[in-house]
Amino acid sequence: MKAYKNMSKDELLALKEELTKAFEDAKGKGLKLDMSRGKPTPKQLDLSMEMLDILPSDCDYKTEAGTDTRNYGVLDGIPEAKSLMGEIMGIPADNVIVCGNASLPIMYDCVSRSMVFGVCGKTPFMKQEKLKFLCPAPGYDRHFRITETFGFEMITIPMVEGGPDMDMVEEYVNNDPTVKGIWCVPKYSNPLGTTYSDETVRRFAALNPAADDFRIYWDNAYAVHHLYEEKDKQDQLLNLYEELKKNGKEDLLLEFASTSKVTFAGAGIGAVGASDANIAWIKKTMTVQTIGYDKMNMLRHVRYLKNLAGVEKHMMRHAELMRPKFEAVLDVFDRELSGLEIGTYTRPRGGYFISFDTLPGCAKAVVEKCKEAGVTLTGAGATFPYGKDPKDTNIRIAPSFPTPEEMAAAADLFVLCVKLVTVEKLLAE
């Protein structure tokens, strides 16, 4: 195929006519698909239904230690749930707190706690003059909304090969005491689907923050979310907690995970893992905030998933559902876009997203065109701080919710829109 940029104006005009006709046809098909959020499909939720039989009316509702999960108490979660979530995060059970039904509120709470009470006894953020937070982008919009809401100046860190641009991260973190944290989705990252390299993790572990209240927000949301069973087709993330420990810097880390995309997106369990000092800090206000989270749901999860091996086995059933959707999209992209030089995309081996980069200035228009023909994508720009993609190139594709067939149809429409918008853009130049 001929690259669009090498086409003459006449070629582009002819192509535009052809694509416009195809787009009108596509609109007529009445598609109605939502690829906007990383939302499990009902079939994935069906995979965990047996967990609901774990605690019936005649169940043993006690933990291994004999605690009645129905009653008050146990601030940091039942020990077996701490073990399970610790295994997933690669952090010892003693350094884990299991909370409510998701990890987002735990992250929010950590930031909120830092605002009011300060990090580990340091000056509360709200009593400090200036606050900055590093935001590797494209990244997770809900992360950025937290720091935006709390009034941080958000610094965009470009995502490059192997993770965030570590030169820039080091420059900021090691020199600027107003930099208080960085958002990371280190494995099968949202939205790129890529995993931080060992070198990146080691550079995180070697940071010398100018601020003594700087923390790495390590959202390990897709720790076990592989698309392939073969080990050589699975990304491996170096254990940051271990790497930090080697350097005596484990206090820099706040790691998060949940079973939202393992069991039920609305009724999972979430956890935070951190150093002794950080756990003590979290517990200090947590004990004022709550008597304890839902231990019955923790017990349900532990009895059902058992351990990391059980989780991994369970995740392969998710992979069977997810893989064809990713492949359907990538097949269409490969077939339709090869050689055109009108977009690049990631080829994730896990997680929930494929990231697509259009030519500069096209992403918003592509998302709008898709919407016009019935396919809803994440709003263009959402993957950047303040919702503003400076080059207007990035589009997050979430293939989980539709069927593989629907995904193929949606991908067809998507590439059509990319082509059409690009042609229009080139003609307007």
Add this chain to the structure above:
Amino acid sequence: MKAYKNMSKDELLALKEELTKAFEDAKGKGLKLDMSRGKPTPKQLDLSMEMLDILPSDCDYKTEAGTDTRNYGVLDGIPEAKSLMGEIMGIPADNVIVCGNASLPIMYDCVSRSMVFGVCGKTPFMKQEKLKFLCPAPGYDRHFRITETFGFEMITIPMVEGGPDMDMVEEYVNNDPTVKGIWCVPKYSNPLGTTYSDETVRRFAALNPAADDFRIYWDNAYAVHHLYEEKDKQDQLLNLYEELKKNGKEDLLLEFASTSKVTFAGAGIGAVGASDANIAWIKKTMTVQTIGYDKMNMLRHVRYLKNLAGVEKHMMRHAELMRPKFEAVLDVFDRELSGLEIGTYTRPRGGYFISFDTLPGCAKAVVEKCKEAGVTLTGAGATFPYGKDPKDTNIRIAPSFPTPEEMAAAADLFVLCVKLVTVEKLLAE
């Protein structure tokens, strides 16, 4: 019986000898009872076990509106859960947000949100010079810990006939703009077990706060927690939300409730009810904090309890278990303390506590003596701001956890300790 204060020194000395001997005997019995927290007994938790069969693996997991409760979404709770919790609180479903497994974190969040973001767009508390919070006492220690932790100056408001001393409340609220809130447990209050009178509620509804960001924290924790089935033996609380509406002041209210002491103390559902403006304010940051709380547990609750009538019926089964314990304690108190003038106590018709007032300066010593003989009570002073009971008189008794027989034994020990400590006190004067 002769009042202790009318006894001669010789009489007191003889009594002391007798009581000391009895106390030593009691110690020998090796009692081991915990009356420190308002914790349901396992038998109460057993009452709700059938709820665990509501959502088995082959269940219908959808709400009436067709929402898949297993998946993400629905920030403010499923509509049927909003209805249920609204009925319990006496607030329309549209003005209710159903959250996680308890109400304490919702209260904490409301204070925390006010600290950082301000109340409904007003200046954040943390940007204000001075903050005060009114604390009717004796009251709930966990309330006081929240406002202490956030750095409020806590003002003790004496509990009098019909509720908090409203003259003092009005004086503070209507004149002092640094007063930002008041903690209330208006029905079967913690620890008195008494209910605010209609006049008290009406006076709350007529407050003219000097601060435009003042809120009434109305913790209706025991809204349906009667001990008796007969209507004339149940306390009735005037609906503050309705009374405020009559005065166009509904923005003053934040009402809280949960099913912690209806179904499972560790795995219930909690809710907040408030005016349109307050609900919008809460949602504004809540949507940054979470994608939504556990909808499956909400569905479980709604299908099991159905509606307020269902809840009330269910609560009568709790009453059957609780009533004998309260009566066992009160029987011992009536029999053993009548005429001695060494203590007064409340006679609650609901809730979880009996409140006991010793002569000044005796409460701490009584709690210590009880502990010495194997009965753990809530720490003396806990029912006051900063954990300091100025007169050292108040002791909170939580009869729910032990059996009625154990409660009688514990009450026997308790009155023995009250007698002994009082005699020692009188002899020392």
